[in-house]
Amino acid sequence: MSFKRIYAIIIRHLYIWPRSLERWQGSLGWPLLGLISWGMTMSFFQKNSSFGFSIVAFLLGGVIFWEFTSISQREISVNFLDEAWNKNLINIFSTPTTAGEFLLASVILGLIKLTVTMFIMLSGAVIFYKFNIFSLYSLYLPFLIANLLMFGLSFGFIINGLIIRFGYGAQELAWALLAWVSPFSCIYYPLSSIPSWAQKIGLMLPSTYIFEEMRRVIMTGSMNLSNLFVSFSLNIIYLILALLFFRWMFENAREHGRLVKLN
DSSP states (O other): OOHHHHHHHHHHHHHHGGGOHHHHIIIIIHHHHHHHHHHHHHHHHHHTTTSSSOHHHHHHHHHHHHHHHHHHHHHHHHHHHHHHHTTOHHHHHTTTOOHHHHHHHHHHHHHHHHHHHHHHHHHHHHHHHOOOHHHHHTTTHHHHHHHHHHHHHHHHHHHHHHHHHHGGGGTTHHHHHHHHHHHHHTSSSOGGGSOHHHHHHHTTOHHHHHHHHHHHHHHHSOOOHHHHHHHHHHHHHHHHHHHHHHHHHHHHHHHHTHHHHTO
């Protein structure tokens, strides 16, 4: 046994670690994110343990609604990465297929997969926890879901643009970037329960308004439509900016030959 060889392997990985987004996210990012998210969640429930609302409804509603956002984003990004991993991007874009057609196909594919996933999740919530989301949000559910899907799609387009620009080094963003937004989206706790600096970030996110209304429906049975309007307006702005960003990154990558590096 050679301790020099063992030392060499250790040093090699220590050199790579500070320069790798994936390793930083795995070692520090995910543990810190879990600490922040669940710390805020448990702090809210501990302070409001005497409230007359269902904690199960709060948590399950948050989990189910957030999946609409995260799955829509993940499908857009992972479908793009899947083509890159299979060395197929150049094959696709050497044909008359445009970037817009590719994105639209990814959106449709993502919606198909999302429909199957959410059917299973919603059925499981009813079977195991007697939680029927349709009984709470029957009138407004399509509008709430549409806003969450738009938010997820915006992130998916931005992440794809970053992957085109920075290559495989940015692929961890397909899982990490939206996750870092989740504490400020107030999935399991109200906006008023987080620090003021975090509230300012939350007010810039369309998802925050949707989760605020989710809790309002659970607690009061009513909904503030102005929050839906604000969420939709922000989503339109972010979706347009995300598409422009992806187009910019795609054209820049094609001009400088970066797409070849993903093959």
